[in-house]
Amino acid sequence: MNEIFDVAIIGGGPAGLSAGIYSSRAKLKTVILNSGSFGGQVVLTDEVANYPGVEQTKGFNLAAVMKKQAKDFGCKLIGNIEITEYHLNDEIKKIVLSDGREIKARGVIFATGGRPRLLGVEGENEFRGRGISFCATCDGDFFTGKEVVVVGGGNSALEEAISLTKFATKVTIVHQFDHFQAFPAVIDEAKKTPKLNFIMESRIVKFLRSEKLEAVEIEHITSGTRHIFKTDGVFIFIGYIPNTEDLKGILPLNDRGEIIVDSDMFTGIPGVYAAGDSIAKKYRQITTAVAEGTIASLSLAEYIKSKVKIFEDEKNLVVG
Amino acid sequence: MKMLRTSLHEIETSEELKKLQEENENLMVCCGRMGPMCIPVYDIMEELEEEYPHVKFAVMAFDNPEAAIIRNDPACRGFMGLPFTMYYKNGKTVKATTSIQNRQQITSILNEYFQK
Numbered sequence A: 001m002n003e004i005f006d007v008a009i010i011g012g013g014p015a016g017l018s019a020g021i022y023s024s025r026a027k028l029k030t031v032i033l034n035s036g037s038f039g040g041q042v043v044l045t046d047e048v049a050n051y052p053g054v055e056q057t058k059g060f061n062l063a064a065v066m067k068k069q070a071k072d073f074g075c076k077l078i079g080n081i082e083i084t085e086y087h088l089n090d091e092i093k094k095i096v097l098s099d100g101r102e103i104k105a106r107g108v109i110f111a112t113g114g115r116p117r118l119l120g121v122e123g124e125n126e127f128r129g130r131g132i133s134f135c136a137t138c139d140g141d142f143f144t145g146k147e148v149v150v151v152g153g154g155n156s157a158l159e160e161a162i163s164l165t166k167f168a169t170k171v172t173i174v175h176q177f178d179h180f181q182a183f184p185a186v187i188d189e190a191k192k193t194p195k196l197n198f199i200m201e202s203r204i205v206k207f208l209r210s211e212k213l214e215a216v217e218i219e220h221i222t223s224g225t226r227h228i229f230k231t232d233g234v235f236i237f238i239g240y241i242p243n244t245e246d247l248k249g250i251l252p253l254n255d256r257g258e259i260i261v262d263s264d265m266f267t268g269i270p271g272v273y274a275a276g277d278s279i280a281k282k283y284r285q286i287t288t289a290v291a292e293g294t295i296a297s298l299s300l301a302e303y304i305k306s307k308v309k310i311f312e313d314e315k316n317l318v319v320g
Numbered sequence B: 001m002k003m004l005r006t007s008l009h010e011i012e013t014s015e016e017l018k019k020l021q022e023e024n025e026n027l028m029v030c031c032g033r034m035g036p037m038c039i040p041v042y043d044i045m046e047e048l049e050e051e052y053p054h055v056k057f058a059v060m061a062f063d064n065p066e067a068a069i070i071r072n073d074p075a076c077r078g079f080m081g082l083p084f085t086m087y088y089k090n091g092k093t094v095k096a097t098t099s100i101q102n103r104q105q106i107t108s109i110l111n112e113y114f115q116k
Helices: A014-025 A040-044 A059-072 A136-143 A155-164 A184-192 A286-319 B014-023 B039-051 B065-071 B103-113
Strands: A004-010 A030-033 A076-078 A083-087 A093-097 A102-110 A114-116 A147-151 A170-174 A196-199 A202-209 A213-220 A226-230 A233-236 A240-242 A272-274 B009-011 B026-032 B056-061 B084-089 B092-098
Touching (some): A004 A014, A004 A093, A014 A040, A014 A059, A030 A102, A040 A059, A040 A114, A102 A286, A136 A155, A147 A155, A147 A202, A155 A184, A170 A202, A213 A233, B014 B026, B014 B056, B014 B065, B026 B039, B026 B103, B039 B056, B039 B103, B065 B084, B084 B103, B092 B103
Parallel strands (some): A004 A030, A030 A076, A102 A272, A147 A170, A170 A196, B009 B056, B026 B056
Antiparallel strands (some): A114 A240, B026 B084
């Protein structure tokens, strides 16, 4: 690929797609490179009810519209790729893909997002889809008339637990702390929901199964006591980890692996910006990701404009 | 009635699935909904259509009563996560997976069972 893009965006979630919409609409030649399919974590959200201007929608619908907007403005989208090398220090940045293709661009925006955190308990991956799930919307009806456990204490865990009560006869939330981190309104709703039970200050240490999941071993964290808890399924919602493993030594990362940026989303490397769930920040919402993608795009556009001006000034100087 | 919004061929009846199995040596069918675990698999299949011309790619709506032919396939016993993804060789089920799969997981199955 010999063409040089103005903007290369790594990641196709709300931050990356917003950056793509703004950059391509500003007539900057833009490409979004995404390791999986487009949409990011938002496709895992069932109902989105707090995105301003959109009364209520499905997460995957919102992502699909963002993707279409970026495409309609002329943004090139390349999905399911693997990046093997980054060369970010030169004026023209180079990104090498596993199939040997090289993507060149004047600036790069990292919007690599995050992925669901796992418990790290043996059998977790092996029994995915056979009793262990990460999506109540998708798999809830397989547990109609059954008993399930939900792990986590944030908004996702409580909201998904509430939605699972439509199917399951009993939903038990297992959470490591003595309090929930979800918004107060969500906690109130969870506490009022019949069929919801709570096991606090506890964690799952073992999945007990034959052909399918049959029970979990739960440990009370402070006392260390353990007991076997029969269940037909476990839904895990314990937050996200940033997709930045490949960026160690390339971008400034904090001890949690999040990309460090300033208020312009600038990483400290000329022409390199970052946005979305992979950056160091307090709140992780679709709206914050969209805002950061916008800021990164505008900041990078300004950087590119300044570079073009320097180039034009130099050209005039030579000519004059 | 078609229920899935993808560019892949959507199978609507069990008879149609059987016909596709007869007509195609290698057939991959993703049986799911328009949900977060299924859409990424459809997207990957759309991309793989060009790369694997010797494989027929299709989808079937999980909520279509005719999809019982997949839901009741013995290879899907114990499956509790969408989508159910089926791989057929000469009409026989050679592999079935449950829940979301990434591109690498899918291509490794295609390469193992559906060699060119």
